[in-house]
Amino acid sequence: MHKANEITRESQVIFKSDIELSDDVKALDKQIDELYGKWNYYDILPDVCDLLRRRSDVVASQHLVRESIASLSKAMIFDPTSGVNFSMRGRRYINAGDFEKACADFAMASRLIPENWYVWYHLGLCNLIIGNTALADKAYVQCAQIPTTKSLTVALLNWRWITMMRQGRKEEAAELIKAVDSSWDMDGTDNYLRLIRLYKGEITPEEAMTIPNDPEPILSVTTQGFGVANYYLVNGDMENYKKTLDRTLEVGKDEAWMCFGWAAAEYERKRLPD
Numbered sequence: 001m002h003k004a005n006e007i008t009r010e011s012q013v014i015f016k017s018d019i020e021l022s023d024d025v026k027a028l029d030k031q032i033d034e035l036y037g038k039w040n041y042y043d044i045l046p047d048v049c050d051l052l053r054r055r056s057d058v059v060a061s062q063h064l065v066r067e068s069i070a071s072l073s074k075a076m077i078f079d080p081t082s083g084v085n086f087s088m089r090g091r092r093y094i095n096a097g098d099f100e101k102a103c104a105d106f107a108m109a110s111r112l113i114p115e116n117w118y119v120w121y122h123l124g125l126c127n128l129i130i131g132n133t134a135l136a137d138k139a140y141v142q143c144a145q146i147p148t149t150k151s152l153t154v155a156l157l158n159w160r161w162i163t164m165m166r167q168g169r170k171e172e173a174a175e176l177i178k179a180v181d182s183s184w185d186m187d188g189t190d191n192y193l194r195l196i197r198l199y200k201g202e203i204t205p206e207e208a209m210t211i212p213n214d215p216e217p218i219l220s221v222t223t224q225g226f227g228v229a230n231y232y233l234v235n236g237d238m239e240n241y242k243k244t245l246d247r248t249l250e251v252g253k254d255e256a257w258m259c260f261g262w263a264a265a266e267y268e269r270k271r272l273p274d
Contacts, residue, residue, distance in 0.1 A: 083112030095258040117146040151187040158192040165234035195227040222261030245269045
């Protein structure tokens with residue numbers, strides 16, 4: 001039996017393994033089973049969906065991606081028109097590196113909860129990674145119309161810039177980030193701001209990869225690594241694009257395999273020749 005805190009990408013995403021579930025997950029399972037035993041199906045709908053979503057969050061924090069996806073899929077049986085369920089499961093498919101399924105879930109969520117900024121943001125990300133830049137651009141345009149924080153605006157600008165550059169829209173991309181200033185308050189993390197400074201020529205790729213005083217260095221390294229890799233890609237430097245993807249995958253393989261930057265780097269690297 002494997003303990004939850006020992007779960008690696010190989011044991012959880014690729015191969016099936018026997019998992020020793022934690023006590024808090026077992027307690028949730030007991031509550032869910034008790035609800036299943038009620039005679040009136042409709043009485044348990046709100047409670048069982050809430051418990052399944054909670055279970056999904058708990059097991060995801062333990063790197064149990066399959067368990068998290070399965071919990072949300074069960075929640076959909078009880079509430080098949082919940083945009084929250086589709087959005088949450090889409091994020092878990094990203095954790096598993098399955099961007100096609102994630103894209104499908106976010107597309108559904110965008111119909112059910114079109115006012116949600118994160119849904120459009122992640123729909124854009126998934127379309128970008130699987131190569132649908134036109135659809136990614138449409139999702140980002142929708143996302144940009146929803147008010148949000150300055151730090152999230154900068155995150156969105158990062159991906160819109162990459163999307164436009166991949167489409168060859170260099171002048172539009174440059175204009176898009178022109179007003180971004182290094183003095184902006186990023187709520188404690190300036191990962192995407194540093195990348196935009198790279199795009200504007202204010203810092204070098206190596207400076208963009210440096211993470212000073214970061215509380216979550218592994219997460220930042222994967223974010224920065226994938227961003228810098230894309231900078232090389234859209235500027236035609238395929239050698240450094242591949243090297244940066246490889247560097248990102250090596251640094252984050254043990255602790256960051258559930259991060260978007262790592263999963264995206266793996267997805268793109270697998271589609272490149274050695």
